[in-house]
Structure formats: structure tokens, C-alpha cells
Amino acid sequence: MRTIFWDNCVKLIDQTKLPEKFEILECKRVEELAEAIKKLAVRGAPALEAAGAYGIALAAHERDFSSVDEMKEHLKKSAELLASTRPTAVNLFVGIERALNAALKGESVEEIRKLALKEAEKIAEEDVERNKLMGRFGAKLIEDGDTILTICNTGRLATVDWGTALGVIRSAVEEGKRVKVIACETRPLNQGSRLTAWELMQDGIDVTLIADSMAGIVMQRGMVDKVIVGADRIVRDAVFNKIGTYTLAVLAKEHGIPFFVAAPLTTFDWEREAKDVEIEERSKEELIYCHITCKNRLIAPKDVEVFNPAFDATPLKYVSAIITERGVVFPPYEENVPKILKK
Numbered sequence: 001m002r003t004i005f006w007d008n009c010v011k012l013i014d015q016t017k018l019p020e021k022f023e024i025l026e027c028k029r030v031e032e033l034a035e036a037i038k039k040l041a042v043r044g045a046p047a048l049e050a051a052g053a054y055g056i057a058l059a060a061h062e063r064d065f066s067s068v069d070e071m072k073e074h075l076k077k078s079a080e081l082l083a084s085t086r087p088t089a090v091n092l093f094v095g096i097e098r099a100l101n102a103a104l105k106g107e108s109v110e111e112i113r114k115l116a117l118k119e120a121e122k123i124a125e126e127d128v129e130r131n132k133l134m135g136r137f138g139a140k141l142i143e144d145g146d147t148i149l150t151i152c153n154t155g156r157l158a159t160v161d162w163g164t165a166l167g168v169i170r171s172a173v174e175e176g177k178r179v180k181v182i183a184c185e186t187r188p189l190n191q192g193s194r195l196t197a198w199e200l201m202q203d204g205i206d207v208t209l210i211a212d213s214m215a216g217i218v219m220q221r222g223m224v225d226k227v228i229v230g231a232d233r234i235v236r237d238a239v240f241n242k243i244g245t246y247t248l249a250v251l252a253k254e255h256g257i258p259f260f261v262a263a264p265l266t267t268f269d270w271e272r273e274a275k276d277v278e279i280e281e282r283s284k285e286e287l288i289y290c291h292i293t294c295k296n297r298l299i300a301p302k303d304v305e306v307f308n309p310a311f312d313a314t315p316l317k318y319v320s321a322i323i324t325e326r327g328v329v330f331p332p333y334e335e336n337v338p339k340i341l342k343k
Ligand SMILES: CSC[C@H]1O[C@H](OP(=O)(O)O)[C@H](O)[C@@H]1O
Pocket: 043, 044, 045, 046, 151, 152, 153, 154, 155, 158, 159, 163, 164, 165, 191, 229, 230, 231, 232, 241, 242, 243, 310
């Protein structure tokens, strides 16, 4: 079930809807795709990598051009628009840049169109392959009978297919291991309750939904064997991931529970440190309503001040291992990450 694909326009599963009401959103113009990224109709760092690349292909196909120069100028402006949508997931910028650089090598309108689309489709294919590799490497860390705590959605709906952290869980189950999942609902947009719980139930994987505030008690009661999360950007001193991840990491450390991150190599931004990264802040409406889609159900005073960061930074000292498509990286990360990036 690909979350994003090309059909003479960019088509994507609109994740702002509940799964039973999923619709395919057709983006015929880059502005429409940019809006879809901003409102998380398409979301998840690896899916954003593909979305950024398909956005360049869309820019190349969405209109006629009087010259190659005019077309290349349009692609560069489209790349800026796509890059302005969400600041934290580095994968978005990787996808945009890769497709743009491929397209700019073209010498005719038709060739530029072909190069842009070919690179976007290559990125999408690579994502599926790397998620399966990550799954196999990560499954080795999971024991038969484990209960794994997750946050947000890191499955098929956050990638082109299969998933990263959920992909590791799927692979372990495929190997015959009995695995249960405790999924944090992931306020305020509920990627955990709306998407992860649904994905796992579709796969017949045992899942229990909890409120984010319950992560402490399930660890305290010994109900959690491991925590596996995704990532939006991994820098020299921290992992950026959905808000609430840092809380889970500190709790896991306190309870001696392994805390794993599953992410493709394109999530690494090893030249930077946490202080260099912008954490996306989102709208007040996401918190003052019971859910952004229920603007008739106020759960806070309309004029209340709101702080709504979409991600947080977990220092690497809390991370037991990082699962990638080239293998599992253990500390010391300053020594071992460059080795796996260079491989
Ligand atoms: C494999 S998805 C990675 C990452 O992206 C999600 O964020 P969002 O739903 O805001 O796009 C979440 O942080 C996942 O862990």
C-alpha cells in the first residue's frame, strides 16, 4: 500500500482522514502538494523524502515552458516552496535536492521531465528496499515474546511502504516472533491512535493503545521490554523525532529498557548539532480542539496561550542503538556513525 505514487500527477493517501475514510488526494500542482505536506496529508520523514522528489517531478510536468531556462527557474522556485513546508525532517530536503539536481542535468523540456520523474521513482523504490533491510537488521534485536512501546506512526503510512520502526516489528513477526505493541496515541495529531493502531490491527499484530501520559506506568509495571521509535533527523548529539520521544527515552533509561531508533541513512545530518536544527511549531488549533478535524469540540479556552512543538531532541546518550539499512549502529556514535555513513 504505497502512500505516495505518480499517476501523471502526485497521488497520496490523505492521512488527515481516519483510516476507514482514507481518500486518495490528487496533487496536480506543486502548491497543492506543498499544502498536503503542511497539513500532514502526507507525513513521516521517509515519505516526505519521496514527496519532495515527486514535487520536483510535478513542477516539471504541471505546465508548458517557453525555454529550458524558464523551466529550470520554475523547478528551483518549486524546490524552495517544497522546502518551506516543514523544517525538521531532513529527508524532505534530501528528496527535493536529489530530484532537482537530476532534473537540472537535462537539456530539453522532455528530458528534464523524464530525469525528474525517474529520480523520484528511484527514491520511492529505494525507500521500500531500505525499510525491508532495516526490518531484518532490527528484528535481530527483538526477542520472542517482547512487548514494544512505540510513538507516532512509523509504518507504511510514514514511508513509501513497510515502515521503519513498525517495519522492524513487522519483520520480527514475519520471522515468527510473538510480539506485542503498546502504541502511544501521540497527541495532538494522534498518529499513534489513528494510524499505528489501525496499521497493526490490519496486520493482526497485538496492539494496546495508551495515552502518552501512561508511558511511565507501563514501564514502571514492567509491561515494556523495548522502545522503538522513528526519526526525522539524526545529528551529532541528538535524535529529532515526534514530540514525546525524549520523554520516552528518559523513562526507558530510568527503567533500564533498551531504546532503539530505526531510520534510513538519509535521516542522518551528521555535520549538525541539535542547537542548529529548527523544531517545527504547529498551530494552536491542534491543541484547543479535541482533534484538528473536530473544530466544533473545544477542549480549552479559545484565547489560551499554546506551545505546540511537533518534535523534540533526544540526546544520543539515551539511545541504545540506531537501526539502519546498512546495519545496527551501537555507541560510541561519534566513532561508529561515520563508519556506517561511509560504507
Ligand atoms: C518513519 S516516520 C519518521 C517520523 O516522522 C513522524 O513525524 P510526522 O508524523 O510529524 O511527519 C514521526 O516523528 C516519525 O517518527
